[in-house]
Amino acid sequence: MIDLSIIIISWKMKSMLSELLHSIVQHADGVSYEIIIVDNFSGDGTVEMIHSDFPNAILIRNSKNRGVARARNQALPLANGRYILILDADMLLIENSFKKMIEFMDKTRDAGICGGKLIFPDGTVQHNARRYPSPLAFILRRLSFLRVIQNSEVLKNHEMIEWDRNDIRDVDYVIGACQMIRREALKTVGLLDEKIFYGPEDVDFCLRMYRNGWKVYYYPYTSIIHYEQRITKKKYLSMLSFRHLCGIFYLFLKYRGRLSRES
Numbered sequence: 001m002i003d004l005s006i007i008i009i010s011w012k013m014k015s016m017l018s019e020l021l022h023s024i025v026q027h028a029d030g031v032s033y034e035i036i037i038v039d040n041f042s043g044d045g046t047v048e049m050i051h052s053d054f055p056n057a058i059l060i061r062n063s064k065n066r067g068v069a070r071a072r073n074q075a076l077p078l079a080n081g082r083y084i085l086i087l088d089a090d091m092l093l094i095e096n097s098f099k100k101m102i103e104f105m106d107k108t109r110d111a112g113i114c115g116g117k118l119i120f121p122d123g124t125v126q127h128n129a130r131r132y133p134s135p136l137a138f139i140l141r142r143l144s145f146l147r148v149i150q151n152s153e154v155l156k157n158h159e160m161i162e163w164d165r166n167d168i169r170d171v172d173y174v175i176g177a178c179q180m181i182r183r184e185a186l187k188t189v190g191l192l193d194e195k196i197f198y199g200p201e202d203v204d205f206c207l208r209m210y211r212n213g214w215k216v217y218y219y220p221y222t223s224i225i226h227y228e229q230r231i232t233k234k235k236y237l238s239m240l241s242f243r244h245l246c247g248i249f250y251l252f253l254k255y256r257g258r259l260s261r262e263s
Helices: 014-026 046-053 067-078 097-107 135-142 153-159 183-189 201-211 239-254
Strands: 004-010 033-039 058-061 083-088 091-093 111-119 178-182 215-226
Touching: 004 014, 004 067, 014 033, 014 046, 014 091, 033 046, 033 067, 046 058, 058 067, 083 097, 083 183, 097 111, 097 178, 097 215, 111 183, 111 201, 135 153, 135 239, 178 183, 178 201, 183 201, 201 215, 201 239
Parallel strands: 004 033, 004 083, 033 058, 111 215
Antiparallel strands: 083 178, 091 215, 111 178
16 A cells, blocks of 8 residues: 555646646655546646646546535545545645655554644745634634734634644644545545535534544644635635635534534
């Protein structure tokens, strides 16, 4: 069995995806891996680029944008690795992060999911490990371009601003941009919830990990650049933004307004 199955969704991100794939080839020595790409009908030359430059990648071509959960669920059953890595297309490896994360997972048997340290291109650390959000925290995140919102105690608590991200911790959830998943945990928890088109499917997945006896860890000893597109914050009135909001409402309805590790 290979070490790692890398699952990447692509939607109109040809250039960034190409950079990511090249960085994987450059920084994955000592790790046996496969790459599974789901293209959500990009129409920007992504498919042709993959065929030309990365012919060994497994490619799933969708005839429409099927969203995040459904697209990832298309790839997950095809994964052959001991671990499965969900990775966004707007990422860039700068070191052998996969090997370090696999070594951590190998020695941490209760880890269902591990997320590495994500940084902006300037080296600023992102808050990709968080507490479960309240409905208000979700709303404030969409308005976080306002300075008064950035200083909100609700948002600071959700994003765990008080923590410098320099130690390993089990956390409520790590964002879906980078989640290394143990195969046995996936079998226990099941696939992503396809009723969430785009948005809080990562919160739901990590919550289900805890409720099925696994933990979610933040691992700070390797860094990956995340350009963080945050499409819905750029287009507030788009259909994608609407579907994102629907996903948030559905999440709280599903858990009756109570997001917690205990059922």
